[in-house]
Amino acid sequence: MWLLSVVDSGEEGSGVLFEHHHTWIVGQTELLVEALAGGADLRAEVPSCPGWSLGALLRHIGGGHRWAAEVVRTRATGWLPDGIVRDVAGDDGGRVPGGWLLDGAHELAAALAEAGPDAPVWTPFELGGMPFWARRFAHETVIHRADAMLAAGVPFEVATEVAVDAMDEWMQLDAHPVHFDLRPEKRAVLGAGRTIALVAAEMPAEMPAEMRAEMPAEMPAEMPAEMRAEMPAEMPAEMPAEMPARLDGQGWFVDLTGEVNTWRRGGGPAAVTVQAPLQDLLLMVYRRRTPDDMIITGDEEILRHWLSHVAFG
Structure with missing residues (x-):
């Protein structure tokens, strides 16, 4: 199911984010x-x-980039043979094919940049046009980089901006109705009262009680003199160009109570809440790690049942 994705026609399809995506590849x-x-x-x-093997994984990554580049470059109107993606057999006795991997990534990024976000192209289930390919392969590369780090015993880290967008894409993909046609057994996740909140640990769901207890009942009308003394004499004229990426909400809220699952950014009361670092949440939904050491409150069975039915990427 590595090809399934969806990109909204709004902000996600904009030229700015499209450029981010092919740059991230x-x-x-x-x-x-x-x-x-x-x-x-x-x-x-x-x-x-x-x-x-790690070698097979790297051949899959590089093959995927080259296959997608051919789809984009030819403005494909239908499925192209993808043997280069699926046939991962090869010699694992050599060195990491770093140059070959970089060449494939640059080939795909250059093809996307040349095409632009509005060029017509085939996508599975008519999802998203050129922005589909840019976003899907940006996050395909992120997740397979995590796979490679796990195999090599190297720590995995991903920038907040990238991880947030990867979570959004995953949520959109998981909520697409086509999944219920392809895998009718997925309807087993739906049911009354089944809601899930995924909260990034970097943004707590609410202020801890001990912090609230230490706050004054009323905030001072003006800044205390000792605080003013510690501030710079002049504030900067403008904010720095590179500001840390932030979540718009506190995480992601998944609603499984309807005929299909829906999601939104943010938090709220849920049947089960999972709190963990952002990249751990990302690896959890992609089933690259378990929630065993995460902070889980509520009905844990709803979470585990949901995770057992989301298998793609």
């Missing part, structure tokens, strides 16, 4: 190659991709 591949440059063993098993 290269950036994530550069991070992958850099992390493996010390001489990773291509024969190492990839725990999150059973049956694959």
Whole structure:
């Protein structure tokens, strides 16, 4: 199911985000190659991709970039043979094919940049046009970079901006009605009272009680003199160009109570709430890690039942 994705026709389809996405394809591949440059063993098993070696995973990544580049470059009007993506057999006795991986990422990014977000192109189930390919392969690369880091025993980190967008894309994908046609058994996740809140640990659901207890009953009318003394004499004329990315809400809220599942940014009372670092939440929904060491409150069975029925990427 690696090809399924959806991009809204609004902000996600804008030229700015489209440019971010095809730039991320290269950036994530550069991070992958850099992390493996010390001489990773291509024969190492990839725990999150059973049956694959690290070498097979890298061939899948590079093959996927080249296949998608051909789709974009030719403005494909239908499915193109994807043997280069699925046939991952090869020699795992050599070195990490860093140059080959980077060439494929640059090839796809250049094809997307040349096409632009509005060029017509085939997508599975008519989802999203050119922005589909940019966003899908940006996050395909992110998640497979995580797979490679796991196989190589290297820590995985992802920028907040990238992780937030990857979560949004995953939520849109998971909520698409086509999944119920392709996998009718997924309807088992739906039911009365089934709601899930995923809260990034970097943004607590509410202020802890001990912090509230330490706050004054009333805030002072003006800033105390000692605080004013610590502030710079002049405030900057404008905010720095590079500000840390933030979530618009406190996380993601999944509603399984209807005929299909829906989602929104933010929090709220839920049957089960999961709190963990953002990238751990991302790896959890992609089933690259379990929620075992996360903070879970409420009906944990709803969470685990839901996770058992979301298998893509």
